[in-house]
Amino acid sequence: MSDLPDSGAARPAPVHSLDTVCPTCQGNHEITVSKLSVTDDVGMSLSGSLECPQCGGEGRLTGFVPPV
Ligand SMILES: [Zn+2]
Numbered sequence: 253m254s255d256l257p258d259s260g261a262a263r264p265a266p267v268h269s270l271d272t273v274c275p276t277c278q279g280n281h282e283i284t285v286s287k288l289s290v291t292d293d294v295g296m297s298l299s300g301s302l303e304c305p306q307c308g309g310e311g312r313l314t315g316f317v318p319p320v
Pocket residue numbers: 274275276277278279280281282304305306307308309310311312
């Protein structure tokens with residue numbers, strides 16, 4: 253009978269581990285980008301969301317990553 257202790261180190265790390273909230277998207281998983289396009293002397297501001305390129309949409313970075 254296998255009676256393994258429940259405190260093994262192989263368990264997945266809890267959410268509050270040494271992760272860092274992504275400084276690029278601040279944990280929002282995506283970033284807002286604004287583009288300025290000018291057409292016939294009329295300026296338009298286009299905004300949209302992109303998946304955060306730094307964390308890949310995770311909203312956090314694995315391990316401690318100091319802000320740059
Ligand atoms: Zn991010």
